[in-house]
Amino acid sequence: MKGDLLYEGKAKKVFLVEGDSQALILSYKNDATAFNGKKKANFIGKGKYNNLITAKIFDYLHRKGIKTHFQKSLNDTEQLVTKTTIIPVEVVVRNVAAGSITKRLGIKEKTVFSPPLVELFYKNDDLSDPLINEEHARILTNVDPFEIEQIKEAARAINDLLLAFFQSVNLQLADFKLEFGKDAKGNLLLADEISPDTCRLWDMETGEKMDKDVFREDIGDLIETYDAILQRLEAVK
Numbered sequence: 001m002k003g004d005l006l007y008e009g010k011a012k013k014v015f016l017v018e019g020d021s022q023a024l025i026l027s028y029k030n031d032a033t034a035f036n037g038k039k040k041a042n043f044i045g046k047g048k049y050n051n052l053i054t055a056k057i058f059d060y061l062h063r064k065g066i067k068t069h070f071q072k073s074l075n076d077t078e079q080l081v082t083k084t085t086i087i088p089v090e091v092v093v094r095n096v097a098a099g100s101i102t103k104r105l106g107i108k109e110k111t112v113f114s115p116p117l118v119e120l121f122y123k124n125d126d127l128s129d130p131l132i133n134e135e136h137a138r139i140l141t142n143v144d145p146f147e148i149e150q151i152k153e154a155a156r157a158i159n160d161l162l163l164a165f166f167q168s169v170n171l172q173l174a175d176f177k178l179e180f181g182k183d184a185k186g187n188l189l190l191a192d193e194i195s196p197d198t199c200r201l202w203d204m205e206t207g208e209k210m211d212k213d214v215f216r217e218d219i220g221d222l223i224e225t226y227d228a229i230l231q232r233l234e235a236v237k
């Protein structure tokens with residue numbers, strides 16, 4: 001049964017689970033934020049879409065042998081996960097240039113990265129999630145160099161799987177962000193969410209942006225877009 005609120009983030013609330021100290025309930029909110037919280041809005045139904053889309057993707061990754069925190073969906077907006085201590089590093093994988101890298105390094109949008117580019121960011125709102133290297137990660141977290149390499153390898157493997165998954169529903173995966181955590185036994189698990197909030201997804205035929213960029217750039221209806229993504233993914237067996 002749902003216990004006390006442990007933490008409230010920008011997109012999710014995290015609850016304890018009564019009678020199971022090794023599990024948590026993630027409750028997806030309808031709030032949307034961008035540009036480190038400077039742009040804010042609320043979309044009725046967004047929590048449901050991100051919960052159900054994340055469940056679908058984590059279920060697929062689990063079937064492909066990726067170790068994740070996801071256990072099961074509980075209802076439209078909530079899911080049961082294994083409790084982990086989140087490593088405060090955001091791992092971004094880029095197949096094609098978009099977003100911050102185009103501004104930071106002047107790389108033209110849609111430039112293809114082959115092999116895909118893996119970047120690390122320090123998960124810290126006060127510092128606006130700065131780009132870091134492996135040595136910074138070692139200083140800022142308690143992960144050792146071997147674990148950082150393991151995380152990057154896992155991110156590359158997850159990218160290969162997600163590229164194929166999204167391609168099967170006519171979506172190009174431009175980039176995405178992952179977070180990892182350690183469970184009570186010290187196992188490294190994929191954690192957090194994978195949704196249109198955390199991925200850039202472009203329709204393979206029209207090039208249309210079908211992710212949170214519709215909100216960031218005011219170029220479309222977020223709920224209609226997320227609904228279209230869920231419908232496509234629900235067609236995958």
Ligand code: 5GP
Nearest residue numbers: 092098099100101175176177197198199200
């Ligand atoms: P960028 O570095 O271009 O802002 O983001 C690269 C990719 O990672 C995008 O798909 C973006 O949605 C995701 N991403 C990076 N940082 C965050 C974050 O703090 N929150 C969310 N929801 N997604 C992020």
